[in-house]
Amino acid sequence: MSIFSVLNRLCTHSHRALLTAVCGLFFGLVCSLAVAMPVQASSLKAAPWYRVEVMLVAYQNEETIDNELWPDAINTQPPSAEVYQQYADAEDHYNWWTNSTSTKETKALAEFDFSQVPTASLPTALTPLEHKLFADKAEKINRRRDMQVIWHQAWVEPIQDEKHAIQHPIDVELSGPFTIQLRGTLQLYVSRYLHINSDLTVQHYQLEESPELAALNLPSSQSAQTDYREELYSQESLSLTEQKIIPIRSAHIQQSRRMRSNELHYIDHPMLGMVVKVIPIETEADIAPLEDNQ
Template sequence: MIQILQYRLTAGAVAALMLLLTSPAFAQKERWWRVELLIFSHESAQSEEQWDPTPNLAYPSAARFLVEPGLIEDNLAQHHADSMVDEFGRQILTILPQPDSSESPQINDNGAPDPAQSVTDIPRDPNTVAITIVEKIDEQATGQGALVPTPFIVLPSAQLEFRGKAAYMQRSGKYRTLFHQTWVQPVADQASALPIILDRSGNSGQWPPLQGSIKLYLSRYLHLETNLWLNTPGDYLPGVWRMPPPPLGPPSLIIEALPEPELELGALSGDWASAIEQPSSLPEGVEEVPLSEEDLGPVYPYRHAILLQQERRMRSTEVHYIDHPMLGVVAKLTPLTAAELEAMAQAERDREAAQAQ
């Protein structure tokens, strides 16, 4: 049974509650791991490698995103909208009409605004937001009554095991951290597992230094596949040649505006209707100026991209390193027991209950 409920929650609880939760069958069949992934570039790399001038760079046709609570809150703070996160980690904002400031709130007998008239539009305090949650009754209960936490949510940075090492590497000036996150998830077989897109270029319309995806799946062993590329200034290339820009990723933020009312031409007077129906034309003797490259969209600010496409068999609890002349990938997968999953899920529920009060 699915219920659509309206809650007014503190911002810290938004992301955990917006994600569609796993079904009982899903929780029973899949084994869960805690994942930590660190990706960095070698800033002083002097490689003699001959890189493919036009590598095949592409995002997977089906994929998902990690859910970053801070990013969810920032997106919602910029729009007057209802928010939800779908099963692929995409945030969907439905823009709401702006409240009519000309309408005065109804006053109760005490001379104060009627709370029933204002609660839907005005949060109780600046740190609260209104969201729509798709809540599944007993959504996390398996047949044995076990609980599982919400998967694919980025955990606080204090829980990063490699945090100190990554900070040391960054301070050395020899490395630059491009991605460092930890989360929990079930790991499916190769056919069912979805790649995780790591960048948000589909939202910004700009090319970040690191783009691409990773895929975790389980066969006889755990496997990590990388489909990552590093955008570079191409100092190793001769001349001024530059490769065509790589694709931007699919969006993880979808904004759905309310439909605009259609304008009926019949309601306009003759001159206005004719102006709308007829295409615009330039005055005689004036030539149309073609659009410049900047006018056609964002310009790829790099010259080249280097692809890191590998598959690595992994062992639980071991730190694995994928070496590359320009990039480094450090990954660790720690298996989670049923007791650990239940403790994490219960802590999540307790936080949600406390913040909802």
């Protein structure tokens, strides 16, 4: 069963308010800040800020997945050091006002009669948000046997054009009837419409038990058996590194979707479902919107 038939439509906010913002004029950065004067309509334009939430759901029904033929394995690596570095650089760039040390940005603000850096009313960019709009849906999905949430994050981001889009690295694993490894990147950008691009590799595999463990007479109870094996694997002589990885199936998922803000979007694949919602930040209430449980 697809995630489409599992999730319900979520509510959207229709509040309209003028962003209060201070812009680092030479750096193309805009942020909602607690300042006295609102930005006028004729002010310089910069990338708007959005609340982004993405939930990735791994499908585990092998009978359904194997309706198609898949390669056993794809040679894949974790996101490169360059991807992690550009992500860290983006955090530094968009969160410069949180650093109390003197920088060229604070000096530039001083030239425009700001004696100190204003305090931000937004969370820092790219920092995971505690409040998640899909939290209840994720809990319901995780109670199912045929799918599990493998990655779920919400954050604030000034979404750029495609050339300057931020790559979000993903490298996670999910245990279950078989192990699911998910690696790759997501990026969002604006080109008239909002867009999300995914470049992800899904690998399903099993671990073959070491000969020492396979030869043991384990308890017949499944729960006791599981506990007993965990205890054994905690010993140095039977570490998980001694197990042999048996690939089952894999897929390279490259998808692109045009989106509208405030709408819930589903992007599906036989091995992986993606749920995305992007909300323009116009008031602080947009940081923690309410979920429609109808």
